[in-house]
Amino acid sequence: MIRRLFRQPTPTPVSTPEERAGWAKPVYGKNPARCDAVCYQAVPGETEWYPPVMAGAETFSFACASAETLQDALEVMQKLSPDDYTRYLTKFYTEGLNRFGDGWIYADIVTVLLTMSRVLQPRRYLEIGVRRGRSVCTVASQTPSVDIVLFDMWMKGYAGMENPGPDFVREELKKVGHEGKAEFIDGNSHITVKKYFADNPDAFFDLITVDGDHTDPGAAEDLADVLPHLSVGGAIVFDDVCHPVHPGLAQVWRTQVADDPRFSAWTFADAGYGVGFAIRKH
Secondary structure (H helix, E strand, O other): OOOOHHHOOOOOOOOOHHHHHOOOOOOOOOOOOEOHHHEOOOOOOOOOOOOOEOOOHHHHHHHHOOHHHHHHHHHHHHHOOOOHHHHHHHHHHHHHHHHHHHHOOOOOHHHHHHHHHHHHOOOEEEEEOOOOOHHHHHHHHHOOOOEEEEEEOOOOOHHHOOOOOHHHHHHHHHHOOOOOOEEEEEOOHHHHHHHHHHHOOOOOEEEEEEOOOOOHHHHHHHHHHHHHHEEEEEEEEEEOOOOOOOOOHHHHHHHHHHOOOOEEEEEEOOOOOOEEEEEEOO
């Protein structure tokens, strides 16, 4: 999703400790599904001494921030219909690669999703905050058979730019060869996500992106709703962890995910608006 600083000049206030205490908290159940790509499977009768995850976020952080992944991100974006933001981002990537070459360390939601889609080969993907579909198309470009569930409010003129809606995103998905199922769920995520999981309590996803409500309690609630439905070995991706207009999102990420021992987390906040991802260990 896009936030233009000149359209939102006043930063949102950072939540106080008292306010953070009132955030929604994830409620984890027993026997979560596993994403086999990064899990060790003990043979019958063998003691499973460790949690099943064999590789955490650090293993994949290098690929997320590599020049090679940036080049691949450019190729994905070139397949999609451009807007002002992707035109800017294309120039930003290109200039960074020209100036700093293979030594450039940069990551964002696209490079993280490219990397984790390749690693996890997700069977099911969930996304809160779709807009023009750049993130979901990134995932589908690497795993065409993935089944996807997408939540958005499709607000007109979001961030001062066109927000075309589900039909547009379906056409974008065709451009990257998506062959799996696609379910679009319209409305406020704080209502629709809860309803989805109430109707599908046993649903698990190998890869989840949260990029919707950017208020501190709203983003915390979105994370709380989806985290219990992330497969062990699966990855959660959270955008804008150093966005100057939304400074509280960094604390949301730490509180809900990065400081939780259930997860192995990596956060990039050196440039751009930042991004975090984490692998669920148990």
